[in-house]
Amino acid sequence: MTLHKNFINGEWVGSDHAKDNINPSDLSDIIGSYTQANAADAEAAIAAAKAAFPAWAATTPQQRADILEAAGVELLARKDEIGKLLAREEGKPLANGIAETMRAGQIFKFFAQETLRVEGVAIASVRPGVDITVTREPLGVVGLICPWNFPIAIPAWKMAPALAFGNTVVFKPADLVPGSAWALVEILSRAGLPKGVLNLVMGKGSVVGQTLLDSKDVSAISFTGSVATGARVAQACATRGAKFQLEMGGKNPLIVLDDAHLDTAVAAAVDGAFFQTGQRCTASSRLIVQSKLHDAFIDKTVAALKALKVDHALKDGTQIGPVVDENQLAQDLSYIDVGRHEGAELAWGGELLNRDTKGHYLSPALFVNTTNKMRINREEIFGPVASVIKVESYDEALAIANDTSFGLSSGICTSSLKYANHFRKNSAAGMVMVNLPTAGVDYHVPFGGRKGSSYGPREQGRHAAEFYTATKTSYINAM
Numbered sequence: 001m002t003l004h005k006n007f008i009n010g011e012w013v014g015s016d017h018a019k020d021n022i023n024p025s026d027l028s029d030i031i032g033s034y035t036q037a038n039a040a041d042a043e044a045a046i047a048a049a050k051a052a053f054p055a056w057a058a059t060t061p062q063q064r065a066d067i068l069e070a071a072g073v074e075l076l077a078r079k080d081e082i083g084k085l086l087a088r089e090e091g092k093p094l095a096n097g098i099a100e101t102m103r104a105g106q107i108f109k110f111f112a113q114e115t116l117r118v119e120g121v122a123i124a125s126v127r128p129g130v131d132i133t134v135t136r137e138p139l140g141v142v143g144l145i146c147p148w149n150f151p152i153a154i155p156a157w158k159m160a161p162a163l164a165f166g167n168t169v170v171f172k173p174a175d176l177v178p179g180s181a182w183a184l185v186e187i188l189s190r191a192g193l194p195k196g197v198l199n200l201v202m203g204k205g206s207v208v209g210q211t212l213l214d215s216k217d218v219s220a221i222s223f224t225g226s227v228a229t230g231a232r233v234a235q236a237c238a239t240r241g242a243k244f245q246l247e248m249g250g251k252n253p254l255i256v257l258d259d260a261h262l263d264t265a266v267a268a269a270v271d272g273a274f275f276q277t278g279q280r281c282t283a284s285s286r287l288i289v290q291s292k293l294h295d296a297f298i299d300k301t302v303a304a305l306k307a308l309k310v311d312h313a314l315k316d317g318t319q320i321g322p323v324v325d326e327n328q329l330a331q332d333l334s335y336i337d338v339g340r341h342e343g344a345e346l347a348w349g350g351e352l353l354n355r356d357t358k359g360h361y362l363s364p365a366l367f368v369n370t371t372n373k374m375r376i377n378r379e380e381i382f383g384p385v386a387s388v389i390k391v392e393s394y395d396e397a398l399a400i401a402n403d404t405s406f407g408l409s410s411g412i413c414t415s416s417l418k419y420a421n422h423f424r425k426n427s428a429a430g431m432v433m434v435n436l437p438t439a440g441v442d443y444h445v446p447f448g449g450r451k452g453s454s455y456g457p458r459e460q461g462r463h464a465a466e467f468y469t470a471t472k473t474s475y476i477n478a479m
């Protein structure tokens, strides 16, 4: 089997210390062998990125735009092949894998154009004879620590702005999904990047990730993953004065009011809570439903769940793939037990499923008769598990929606402009959806949350410049 190596200082390098990449839809399917970097490899990648920084920061916007555009064009052209690899290694249905690859391609094309739009301001000083300018500059070496649930889109939405604004990059993908990361870096390695500008170090978070966190030569860290690891990132970066940005979990509410269009609400709930196996930080894990529609909503949602096809990610018609690995499956099952013990009632699902291939198949689980105090409604599960919470009024629904330590996305299904507008203004979340699933976002607008979900400037769209650049205020006395 071909050994896929790390990319450091423009070379593919790696020892025989490698790990098999296993398909969660079929545990007998080994996708490839991927080098495991050690701390010395990570340090070599940081040194290469540091050496490459001054020249890369001095390139013209057009040079950077051309490289990012070429990567975007190739990603779009190879969407079927890379989407299949992604589906195979992460367990996302093929159509979602292809869509995610296209999203990554569009992100590169978007940031290719952003290189040309870096603006500053000239502003009058309060002192006579002094001119002030406020400009943006790259930060230096940026470490990207990525999760497994969007194996190409999340690396793309960190890497493209990092490079666009003149930073050099050390990219550490999640250990479970090296294939999509390798494919992405391979494309960029042929797109015209000078050596050292982009480095890939596949390996364990506790080794490679920690080296990035602790290195004085890494100016900034962009992290997406769990709350626990996010706290480590924050502590390490704050201690040594590095800039950092965290995207962590969610416990996202979807409110369904009595005046909602029932089919729209059920479709939003099923998609938001269960598609992509519930493994989205934007997943709607708390379905807050007003009393008159409550029973009909549950009946229709259960009917929809019964009809969902849970199977191999590459099989025609699969709507929900497997859970990503045995650890995540164990976490999902343990929360299903927690819910039962807390007195919640399983209206459907939560069963391990046998399919033609041995994989981590779990039927989507819907808890009913739950309260917002239960652990299943307070802690992120990150699997195909959601709860219904019954409420009497919009005010009660809003209070429950905001009663969480998270604040990533939120949603409301209603035909009332008054409630939709009130919710938009009063939901304590970074992203609000009306008559839409809480998950599934556009690539060109800010992404991020409040409270325990996120820290630092927003990712994506034009707002990404806030994180990937440093602001400089210059005072000039032109005498």
Ligand SMILES: NC(=O)C1=CN([C@@H]2O[C@H](COP(=O)(O)OP(=O)(O)OC[C@H]3O[C@@H](n4cnc5c(N)ncnc54)[C@H](OP(=O)(O)O)[C@@H]3O)[C@@H](O)[C@H]2O)C=CC1
Pocket (backbone or CB within 6 Å): 145, 146, 147, 148, 149, 172, 173, 174, 175, 176, 203, 204, 205, 206, 207, 208, 209, 210, 213, 224, 225, 226, 227, 228, 229, 230, 232, 247, 248, 249, 250, 280, 281, 328, 331, 380, 381, 382
């Ligand atoms: N908000 C989101 O989008 C996501 C949330 N999660 C949540 O996290 C839970 C666990 O998932 P998991 O993948 O283990 O999440 P982690 O937070 O452990 O992993 C996220 C990234 O951080 C890396 N990492 C782990 N330890 C360190 C460290 N000490 N220093 C630096 N980097 C480190 C990981 O590497 P490695 O993979 O090698 O361990 C991975 O690249 C999920 O069940 C879910 O609740 C998970 C993924 C995405």
Ligand SMILES: O=C(O)CCC(=O)C(=O)O
Pocket (backbone or CB within 6 Å): 149, 150, 154, 224, 279, 280, 281, 282, 283, 438, 439, 440, 441
């Ligand atoms: O909902 C989406 O489209 C993106 C979600 C996401 O980025 C995540 O779950 O980490």
